Amino acid sequence: MSSAIVVGATGILGREIVKEMGKEPAKWKTVHALSRSQKDSYPSNVVHHHINLLDSAADMAKSLKDVGADYVFFAAYFQQESEEKEWEVNGDMLANFLGALEISGAAGKIKRVVLVTGAKQYGVHLGQVKNPMIETDEWLRDSTWPPNFYYRQQDILKLFCEKHNNASWVVTYPNDVIGFAKGNYMNLASSIGIYAAVSKELGQDLVWPGSETFYTRFDSFTSSDLHARFCLWAASEPKAANQAFNVVNGDVQSWQDLWPRVARRLGMKVKPDQFAGKSDLASTTPLDFPPPITLVAKEIGLEGKIGESETAQRINLARWSQQDAVKQAWNRLAEREGLEKDAFEKATWAFLDFILGRNFDLVISMSKARDMGWTGYQDIWKSFSDAFGELEAANILPKVHWVGEPSGCTCLP
Structure with a gap:
């Protein structure tokens, strides 16, 4: 039996991850659903915890005092008025959350962290992209383009997993979510x-x-429930370790x-x-x-x-x-x-x-995930x-x- 933490548990993608694990209490013994408020009723294996992701790592650690898990799914996002502000706020949010897990001691137990991002990875918000989009496409890092907070979050997560070699990472790139x-x-x-x-x-x-x-x-397009099933597959699939994946229908x-x-x-x-x-x-x-x-x-x-x-x-x-x-x-x-x-x-x-x-x-190509054994379709x-x-x-x-x-x-x- 496994345990999980879902951050951003009331969002369109996070909610479905919680819902999917709630269907399998024999597999997922405890699911910690983290958000600012509880908007859904949960099955017996899901426990809601209030958390303010804009807090410091030390303050978040107090909220996470008794929260530990094998798997972490980070699906939180705070929209901001500029790309620079999104880089700052959403990057700090992930860094402080992972820092809180270190302070609380939960980091030593984690097997894998799944970070939910999106096709903004490819610059779809900036204009015409090369089609199909594939995971090996070059990142838009130079000063020609505005900062992309997805890049900062992925860098933060990789450094965390290098520091805690018990943990591996997975990143998902959904697009135009339906849910x-x-x-x-x-x-x-x-x-x-x-x-x-x-x-x-x-x-x-x-x-x-x-x-x-x-x-x-x-x-x-990405169906939110198909994305949830993908996240659970990627969390436990050995070949998916330290990989980023497109996730569309x-x-x-x-x-x-x-x-x-x-x-x-x-x-x-x-x-x-x-x-x-x-x-x-x-x-x-x-x-x-x-x-x-x-x-x-x-x-x-x-x-x-x-x-x-x-x-x-x-x-x-x-x-x-x-x-x-x-x-x-x-x-x-x-x-x-x-x-x-x-x-x-x-x-x-x-x-x-x-x-x-x-x-x-x-x-958006799904070839990489399919080559690794993912068969989901909707x-x-x-x-x-x-x-x-x-x-x-x-x-x-x-x-x-x-x-x-x-x-x-x-x-x-």
Whole structure:
């Protein structure tokens, strides 16, 4: 039997790791779920502990006085207003947590630490990347690009494991996560679902709000529950020691296929001429840095052929969400359907604008993990449909009753 510590246990990815281990009490004797607050009820093998990850190592050690485990899963993240601040805060957070384990004496028992990061590893937030993205791609470390706190966290973790040679490390790179966590709205499904629900309340068909270019480009997604299963596999797989892995569902998708499915799943249809004309809410924003693909442009024979990366919105959702008619429609809908009223304001509209507004593909390889024996796979559309179901059950989205397959359902009034 094993024990585990999950840091960031209420986030979209951390919550699923806790949930997955909670299903196997015979294997996971004790799971210490660490977060600022408890938002879920837990099975008997899960114990919640309050922790403030912004504390010093000494103060955190007091909170961890009786907490020890064989495995650590670090899935905490604090969003900041700049890349420099993210480097500082999120790097210090991991360094102080690991320092707290040293002070408490728990570090000597740890077998493996799994650090959850993301495809920001490749600079997907900066512009066009080389496709497919593979784990051996060069890091964007020089002054051409802003600091990347994932790099600092990985350096911190490697030094910790070198110091404590009983421990090995694993790093995961998920992308465009599909999932649900109470009180956490930084995910695709909730914001897309709320946008669709309000559009329907206004008597409108579903209109793609992002970039017309990206509508037919490819993206890779990560289901939060598949990521959790991967983390448990990687924690115990000997060959995974001291390795970083892409973690995506295993297929690629484009919104030209997903968007009509979203519409049908939520009881709507796509506006047939959704790209006709120009919305008053349209916007275009060039990205500030050279696209990451320029790092290898000469090597791959594309020197001088790399265009500017940008995000474009046919409907800028950050501005759309501030319209009186939109707010009133949500309030009517929330009141009538018994929904969480504050879900609309907590939705991360600017985040969705960026994700849907890109003008470049994101194709992420799973070959490394597969070569080591990982066989997990999950259909991207199923991940979205399941997440919508969870959001409906949590009264964040109105319940839609449908019959038939989600990919071609007949919605009932």
